[in-house]
Amino acid sequence: MNKINLYDLGLNEKLVEEAAMYDKNLYIARVSIQYRNIYKVITEDGEIFSEVSGRLNYSSKAIYQYPAVGDWVLVDRKTDKNGNSIIYHVLTRKGCFERKVAGERTDSQVVAANIDTVFICMSLNNDFNVRRLERYVSVAWDSKATPVIVLTKADLCNDTEAKLSEVQAVAIGVNTLITSSMFEEGYSSIKQYIEKGKTVAFIGSSGVGKSTLINRIIENEVLKTNGLRADDKGRHTTTNRQLLFIPQGGIVIDTPGMRELGLISANLDKSFSDIEELALVCKFSDCRHENEPKCAVREAIENGLLDEERLESYKKLQKELKYSSLNSRELEREKISSMFGSMSAMKEARKFTKSKNRKR
Numbered sequence: 001m002n003k004i005n006l007y008d009l010g011l012n013e014k015l016v017e018e019a020a021m022y023d024k025n026l027y028i029a030r031v032s033i034q035y036r037n038i039y040k041v042i043t044e045d046g047e048i049f050s051e052v053s054g055r056l057n058y059s060s061k062a063i064y065q066y067p068a069v070g071d072w073v074l075v076d077r078k079t080d081k082n083g084n085s086i087i088y089h090v091l092t093r094k095g096c097f098e099r100k101v102a103g104e105r106t107d108s109q110v111v112a113a114n115i116d117t118v119f120i121c122m123s124l125n126n127d128f129n130v131r132r133l134e135r136y137v138s139v140a141w142d143s144k145a146t147p148v149i150v151l152t153k154a155d156l157c158n159d160t161e162a163k164l165s166e167v168q169a170v171a172i173g174v175n176t177l178i179t180s181s182m183f184e185e186g187y188s189s190i191k192q193y194i195e196k197g198k199t200v201a202f203i204g205s206s207g208v209g210k211s212t213l214i215n216r217i218i219e220n221e222v223l224k225t226n227g228l229r230a231d232d233k234g235r236h237t238t239t240n241r242q243l244l245f246i247p248q249g250g251i252v253i254d255t256p257g258m259r260e261l262g263l264i265s266a267n268l269d270k271s272f273s274d275i276e277e278l279a280l281v282c283k284f285s286d287c288r289h290e291n292e293p294k295c296a297v298r299e300a301i302e303n304g305l306l307d308e309e310r311l312e313s314y315k316k317l318q319k320e321l322k323y324s325s326l327n328s329r330e331l332e333r334e335k336i337s338s339m340f341g342s343m344s345a346m347k348e349a350r351k352f353t354k355s356k357n358r359k360r
Helices: 013-019 054-059 130-142 160-170 185-191 210-218 273-279 296-302 308-324 328-340 343-359
Strands: 027-034 039-043 046-052 072-075 085-090 096-100 108-113 117-123 146-152 175-178 199-204 242-245 251-254
Touching: 013 027, 027 046, 039 072, 039 085, 054 085, 096 130, 108 199, 117 130, 117 210, 130 146, 130 160, 130 199, 130 308, 146 160, 146 210, 160 175, 185 210, 199 210, 210 242, 210 251, 273 296, 273 308, 296 308
Parallel strands: 046 085, 117 146, 117 199, 146 175, 199 251
Antiparallel strands: 027 039, 027 072, 027 242, 039 046, 072 085, 096 108, 242 251
């Protein structure tokens, strides 16, 4: 039986050293598929079923502390001939793409762990939405991976260049690729990001063509795909997160389409660097960019250098991030503070308004 070289799957010496700190009878494996209460993991002897130990289950107080696809873990065996292997430890993640769980809870869910590149997939038909894209890019930068935007279904779009300009205006410093099921050019550009030992994750809404992209990259119909619905949107296909080998080297993580991406953490400094840089020039460090005097952000909007909707999107994500980690009492206090605003900026704004009225 041929052994699997786990270094080809992204294993490194730092992880090996960490693993050595635990029981020497445990084996390193990588989580490849996550079901409701069971996993598949890849050991050097192959892919096997696994479940978490009672101790790990007890010590995991939140969803994100459980193993996720892409995680490196320690298991008690390399085969499951005599029953499922047991996961005893999750090794330290170098980063992860996570989102807030649905509902009122403030817990987070890991979509994919230990990734090098995040392909943010968005189709150029009815799915196109730059405000949603800003959200995805913010979370991707926070995951410690490099985001790459993949615009799919170019054959269904009549104004590709216009939409590309919209994307480039909000995804500062992020490479953008255009693909179509009709042409090969886009797929070859994606392959340039995939190499031995590196992990890429495909993330986006349902039906944008993630599974089709992966099939083309692997050069095999390993994932089920569906056609368009009557409303020109793709049908949801993938139901579980899963890690797949690329024959030429590299690892791909396919993820189910997300109806929403609630924020639990995000890097707004990087995804909204244009606004962050302008804010440094504002007169007040706590400027809300509304009616305060000498606000560099408002001046940029008035001069046509910044879009008003982008500023509103930035504020919305800021507020969502702030609220996501607060308990009910802290949340109420924050809402009151937000209603009355920053006191120094408000006082100056009143003075500024009064002086303008006198001049009139």
